[in-house]
Amino acid sequence: MPVLITNARMINEGRELHGDLLIENGRIAKIAAQITAPAGAEVFDAGGKLLMPGMIDDQVHFREPGLTHKGNLATESAAAVAGGITSFFEMPNTNPTTTTRERLDAKYALAAGRCHGNYAFYFGGANDNLEEIKRLPPGISPGVKVFMGASTGNMLVDDPEVLNGIFAHAQVPIITHCEDTPTIKHNEDLARARWGEDVPFSEHGRIRSREACYKSTELAVGLAKKHGTRLHVLHLTTAEEMGFFTPGPMEGKQITAEVCVHHLFFTDADYEQRGAFIKCNPAVKTAADREALLAAVRDGRIDIIATDHAPHTLAEKSAGYWKAPSGLPLVQHALPTLFSLVRRGELDLHTVIRKACHAPAIRFGVQERGFLREGYWADLTLVDPEAELAVRREDVLSLCGWSPFEGLNLGAKILKTWVNGELAWDGEKVLAPRGRRIDFAGGR
Missing domain, CATH: 3.20.20.140 (Metal-dependent hydrolases)
Known part of the structure; x- marks a missing residue:
């Protein structure tokens, strides 16, 4: 289904835009100051937080x-x-x-x-x-x-x-x-x-x-x-x-x-x-x-x-x-x-x-990734740059189970991550695998 992210602070290619981003078929379909949600769209209110590639x-x-x-x-x-x-x-x-x-x-x-x-x-x-x-x-x-x-x-x-x-x-x-x-x-x-x-x-x-x-x-x-x-x-x-x-x-x-x-x-x-x-x-x-x-x-x-x-x-x-x-x-x-x-x-x-x-x-030469651009794959991260992340061993997801940053408060929280237009991290847990093989200039 389409996904509409509203009220986002988007930073991309040295520019900043406050507005909405629409995802359709795994790709960024539209970026604008305001977008009307298509029928059946899932809507996420970014609450003014940072949306970046x-x-x-x-x-x-x-x-x-x-x-x-x-x-x-x-x-x-x-x-x-x-x-x-x-x-x-x-x-x-x-x-x-x-x-x-x-x-x-x-x-x-x-x-x-x-x-x-x-x-x-x-x-x-x-x-x-x-x-x-x-x-x-x-x-x-x-x-x-x-x-x-x-x-x-x-x-x-x-x-x-x-x-x-x-x-x-x-x-x-x-x-x-x-x-x-x-x-x-x-x-x-x-x-x-x-x-x-x-x-x-x-x-x-x-x-x-x-x-x-x-x-x-x-x-x-x-x-x-x-x-x-x-x-x-x-x-x-x-x-x-x-x-x-x-x-x-x-x-x-x-x-x-x-x-x-x-x-x-x-x-x-x-x-x-x-x-x-x-x-x-x-x-x-x-x-x-x-x-x-x-x-x-x-x-x-x-x-x-x-x-x-x-x-x-x-x-x-x-x-x-x-x-x-x-x-x-x-x-x-x-x-x-x-x-x-x-x-x-x-x-x-x-x-x-x-x-x-x-x-x-x-x-x-990564093809159609790494930017907030219409037509590109919707690989997105929603960040709260005003929050602090307390690094605790019990929260580490790597199999090894530890972090060099343990005990520190880092300068942002990752609120959500989308991979190929689908939610991969909801802020509390990792969802089903969404990754695809990356295409490079020159073809496979």
């Missing part, structure tokens, strides 16, 4: 197949829609890794009918699948993920000839995790010599150091410039790396950059209280780095904001430094965290919507 999270680890004791496509996508994320791109370092066309197709089959948000899957780079990457056509995946640093799933690409070949021949964008493994291993040896098995979590940013990040990002950017590759560098963490990227609008850029919500929010001062709960790769760094990342979001050096959602069990995270895995569950609280930054005056609302909703759609 759903966030497109281009960097998540939902752990399926093979690591489903941590999370799976159903549980993690449920947490995502509760957090206002309506589409996600999932990473290839599962078990088995998504490094062949057969495995990519199998993953899409696994997702059908089970995902609460719209879904796409990256193809993974490895030292032994260059020919597969050469044959990967545009349209079936958002890109090829290349781990230029040690990763879960043994997907480190450290053969210079293969790395050069991937940058030279990929027909889709290359997405990189940039940390230099030899530098990290050297730092680990130094930490073991000093601390043994009892390394403080506050050392993580020195072990996964700024030098390791800079050296690897420099290599990736250099290869992209050499070959004219479309490159997107994920989860940047240091002030020094910002020098590799160009300020200004994203449109027309060959090389783009991304930051994650936790790197905009936490600093190394938070290790003392949160320990393994904020241990991630690349590491949370200093307050000065956080300020540099925020400045880069504002001036356009950073083009996209994402999560890098990566759940681990409480038992795994409760181990000491060497055994506790890196990664944080983030999708349920990403948008409220960004609204906290808006409330503080560190970011403005138009920038958040541009970087979290519009920019991923533009960068990766």
Whole structure:
């Protein structure tokens, strides 16, 4: 049936409109100051709250197949829609890794009918699948993920000839995790010599150091410039790396950059209280780095904001430094965290919507999503930016059952989420799966 959302404060593409939005057949049929409800329409009064496009999270680890004791496509996508994320791109370092066309197709089959948000899957780079990457056509995946640093799933690409070949021949964008493994291993040896098995979590940013990040990002950017590759560098963490990227609008850029919500929010001062709960790769760094990342979001050096959602069990995270895995569950609280930054005056609302909703759609050629536009799929989030969200462990929907934000009050509540025009989160519970496979420019 048609759905009419009335009395909404709509923000989209740098503009604001107070009015109504009509959904028909899963798509936005009309946006206007006032719309008469069609016969049989379900009407929602937004009460003047913020209606925005759903966030497109281009960097998540939902752990399926093979690591489903941590999370799976159903549980993690449920947490995502509760957090206002309506589409996600999932990473290839599962078990088995998504490094062949057969495995990519199998993953899409696994997702059908089970995902609460719209879904796409990256193809993974490895030292032994260059020919597969050469044959990967545009349209079936958002890109090829290349781990230029040690990763879960043994997907480190450290053969210079293969790395050069991937940058030279990929027909889709290359997405990189940039940390230099030899530098990290050297730092680990130094930490073991000093601390043994009892390394403080506050050392993580020195072990996964700024030098390791800079050296690897420099290599990736250099290869992209050499070959004219479309490159997107994920989860940047240091002030020094910002020098590799160009300020200004994203449109027309060959090389783009991304930051994650936790790197905009936490600093190394938070290790003392949160320990393994904020241990991630690349590491949370200093307050000065956080300020540099925020400045880069504002001036356009950073083009996209994402999560890098990566759940681990409480038992795994409760181990000491060497055994506790890196990664944080983030999708349920990403948008409220960004609204906290808006409330503080560190970011403005138009920038958040541009970087979290519009920019991923533009960068990766997502078809008919990421905007409030007539004719586009109705992927929508209704937000109360005046409310506070108290983060409690018992409310966490990710299978892992914890959040790095526990005990904090974040700067907004997600009131409702629509996916493909159907209600997916009603403010209290997640409803039936509504997600569809994402279409990209170039076709499937």
